Amino acid sequence: MLTDYHVHLRPDDPGATPDRYFTDDNVARYLDAAKQARIEELGVSEHVYRFRQALEVSRHPFWEEQALDDIDAYCEFVRATPLRLGIEADFIAGAEDRIESLLAGREFDYVVGSVHQMDRGRMVDHAGWDVWDGEGDADRVWGRYFALLADAARSGLFDVLAHPDLVKMWGPQRPWPDRDPRFHYEPAVEAIVDSGIAVELSTAGLRKPVGEMYPSRGFCELCVEGGAAFALSSDAHAPEQVGFEYARAGELLRELGVGEVCVFERRRRRLEQLG
Ligand SMILES: [Zn+2]
Numbered sequence: 001m002l003t004d005y006h007v008h009l010r011p012d013d014p015g016a017t018p019d020r021y022f023t024d025d026n027v028a029r030y031l032d033a034a035k036q037a038r039i040e041e042l043g044v045s046e047h048v049y050r051f052r053q054a055l056e057v058s059r060h061p062f063w064e065e066q067a068l069d070d071i072d073a074y075c076e077f078v079r080a081t082p083l084r085l086g087i088e089a090d091f092i093a094g095a096e097d098r099i100e101s102l103l104a105g106r107e108f109d110y111v112v113g114s115v116h117q118m119d120r121g122r123m124v125d126h127a128g129w130d131v132w133d134g135e136g137d138a139d140r141v142w143g144r145y146f147a148l149l150a151d152a153a154r155s156g157l158f159d160v161l162a163h164p165d166l167v168k169m170w171g172p173q174r175p176w177p178d179r180d181p182r183f184h185y186e187p188a189v190e191a192i193v194d195s196g197i198a199v200e201l202s203t204a205g206l207r208k209p210v211g212e213m214y215p216s217r218g219f220c221e222l223c224v225e226g227g228a229a230f231a232l233s234s235d236a237h238a239p240e241q242v243g244f245e246y247a248r249a250g251e252l253l254r255e256l257g258v259g260e261v262c263v264f265e266r267r268r269r270r271l272e273q274l275g
Pocket residue numbers: 088114116162163
């Protein structure tokens with residue numbers, strides 16, 4: 001089986017409103033694209049910060065600007081389609097209880113947990129809130145990022161850990177650590193193995209300056225050694241990105257000896273043979 005769970009029904013700009021993108025026609029375009037790519041399980045996971053209710057979790061100025069939509073209307077819309085219902089929820093250190101309340105009582109099939117935001121509201125993937133502004137010590141940034149990723153894994157809030165080494169997104173456009181990246185990966189992988197959270201293999205990094213999948217092969221190897229389970233995603237923001245470069249993801253998983261992928265329903269996970 002092939003799955004694509006980390007999918008957005010719309011681009012990231014605030015002008016991409018629900019009335020334009022949460023429509024049956026748009027869903028049909030995504031389902032068509034999935035069929036072409038032989039993806040049997042397609043789920044969507046909108047950014048939590050685009051919903052008003054997320055302001056109970058964080059009042060980050062970026063969230064204040066983005067939080068326009070209603071999360072329950074989103075859930076209701078997706079439930080009436082053949083799509084699996086997910087959400088991409090940010091891990092915000094110190095806000096675990098508030099994240100839990102936001103997710104509780106809403107019947108997601110799975111929750112994708114992401115570390116985009118680091119200390120003082122700085123982000124690893126947003127130039128406007130750049131974690132690298134005035135920061136040249138890549139080992140410090142990577143160390144902190146993977147510590148937050150470990151906390152996200154251990155929080156128990158999420159089913160899938162999204163784009164696990166997103167800190168590398170800018171590739172050569174930002175500083176790169178001197179240490180062997182495995183030094184930074186290890187605490188995060190330990191948390192992944194202890195918690196049992198699924199690791200997302202995301203092809204989205206191939207569309208970014210770094211030009212490689214998330215996570216790196218080295219990170220995947222440590223996960224495989226620890227017996228972690230994998231979930232497969234494109235992080236599509238448009239129908240034509242559904243299943244993006246899946247041949248490469250499948251090849252990597254086969255090389256690593258991973259023969260199964262995670263399938264989710266109402267936050268219960270099972271493994272299916274990789275298609
Ligand atoms: Zn993300």
